[in-house]
Amino acid sequence: MMPDLTVTIGQLVLKNPVMPASGCFGYGEEYAAFYDLSQLGAIVVKGTTVEPRLGNAPVRIAETAAGILNAIGLQNPGVVAAKDRIRQLARYGTPVIVNVAGNSSSDYQRVIEILEDEPTVAAYEINISCPNVKQGGLAFGTDPEVVAELINKLRSATHRTLIVKLSPNVTDIVAVAQAAESAGADALSLINTLVGMAIDAEKRRPVLANLTGGLSGPAVKPVALRMVWQVTEAVQIPVIGMGGISCAEDAVEFLLAGASAVAIGTANFVNPTVCPEVIAGLSEYLKRHQLRSVQELIGLAKAAGKN
Numbered sequence: 001m002m003p004d005l006t007v008t009i010g011q012l013v014l015k016n017p018v019m020p021a022s023g024c025f026g027y028g029e030e031y032a033a034f035y036d037l038s039q040l041g042a043i044v045v046k047g048t049t050v051e052p053r054l055g056n057a058p059v060r061i062a063e064t065a066a067g068i069l070n071a072i073g074l075q076n077p078g079v080v081a082a083k084d085r086i087r088q089l090a091r092y093g094t095p096v097i098v099n100v101a102g103n104s105s106s107d108y109q110r111v112i113e114i115l116e117d118e119p120t121v122a123a124y125e126i127n128i129s130c131p132n133v134k135q136g137g138l139a140f141g142t143d144p145e146v147v148a149e150l151i152n153k154l155r156s157a158t159h160r161t162l163i164v165k166l167s168p169n170v171t172d173i174v175a176v177a178q179a180a181e182s183a184g185a186d187a188l189s190l191i192n193t194l195v196g197m198a199i200d201a202e203k204r205r206p207v208l209a210n211l212t213g214g215l216s217g218p219a220v221k222p223v224a225l226r227m228v229w230q231v232t233e234a235v236q237i238p239v240i241g242m243g244g245i246s247c248a249e250d251a252v253e254f255l256l257a258g259a260s261a262v263a264i265g266t267a268n269f270v271n272p273t274v275c276p277e278v279i280a281g282l283s284e285y286l287k288r289h290q291l292r293s294v295q296e297l298i299g300l301a302k303a304a305g306k307n
C-alpha cells in the first residue's frame, strides 16, 4: 500500500508535505521543463511587492562552504504583473502560496488586496524576514509587537490561509512565533536566511555589493532544525520547516523535529529535480519503516528528546 503523504496547513490540504521555498523557484516556469509541477505539495512563488523591484546591484550571490550567500533584494515584477504569472500556475491544480513583502504594513495589505480576487492564490506567506532590503523586511520580523500589529491587520484583510515566515536573525524566535500565532496566523514557516558576509582576500573587499547577504543551504540546517524544534514546542499552529534540505532524509529530520511540511530552496539550484526526488524518498522512507502516513512522523523525535 502507498503511504499517505497528505498534510494540512491552515485551510490547505496538501497531497504531500513538499514545496519549493520562495525565491528559489521563480514562478515555476523554469522548473516546468524538468518535471510536472502538479507533483508538488504546493508551489511557493517569489517575494511579491506592490511596485516592481530591480533588487540590489550585482554581485548578488556568493558561494560559501556548504551554502550560498544571496543579496537579491526582493527583485520581482510587482504584484500586478506577478498576478498574471501566478494565474498560469492554475493548470497544475496544486495550491499556490504567494510570498508577500513590503516596506510598511500598508504595502503588505495592498499586495493582498490586489490578489484577493485571483482564485489561483491559496495562501499568503508573509515575509517579515528578508535580510537584504534596506527598509521593512527584517525590521518587521525582529520585534514581536510589530509582528503582532502587522499580522492583526493582515488577518482582517483576508480569509485565506496566512503563513508567517520567521527570521532566524533574532535572539528569541519563539517570542516572534507566539506573537504571530496570537495575532491570527494559521501557520508559520521557518527559517529565512541567516545574515552573513563574504570577503575576497585577493581583491581585499566584500564579495557582495550589498556587503551582507543571507546564508542558505546545508550549512544552515542544524540552526533551522533547532528553531523548528523550539517553535513547535511553543505554538499550536503548523510549521513549514526549511533550511538546507537537499534530500529526503533531511526532510524527514524536519518532520521529526515537529514540522508539518517542508520547503526546499537552495538545493533546487544544484539539482532541479530535488523536490520530486524528496517526495519519492519520503514515500520510500515510510514504507521502509512500515508507517502508513507521513503524519505519524511529525514531532516523533520529541519523545526521544524528553528522555
Ligand SMILES: Cc1cc2nc3c(=O)[nH]c(=O)nc-3n(C[C@H](O)[C@H](O)[C@H](O)COP(=O)(O)O)c2cc1C
Binding pocket: 021, 022, 023, 024, 046, 047, 048, 068, 070, 072, 074, 099, 127, 130, 165, 191, 192, 193, 215, 216, 217, 218, 220, 242, 243, 244, 245, 263, 264, 265, 266, 267
Ligand atoms: C536566491 C534566494 C532568494 C530568496 N528569496 C526569498 C524571498 O523572496 N522570500 C522569502 O521569504 N525567502 C526567500 N529566500 C529564502 C528561502 O525561501 C529559504 O527560506 C532559505 O533559503 C532557507 O532554505 P534553503 O536552505 O533550502 O535555501 C531566498 C533564498 C535564496 C537562496
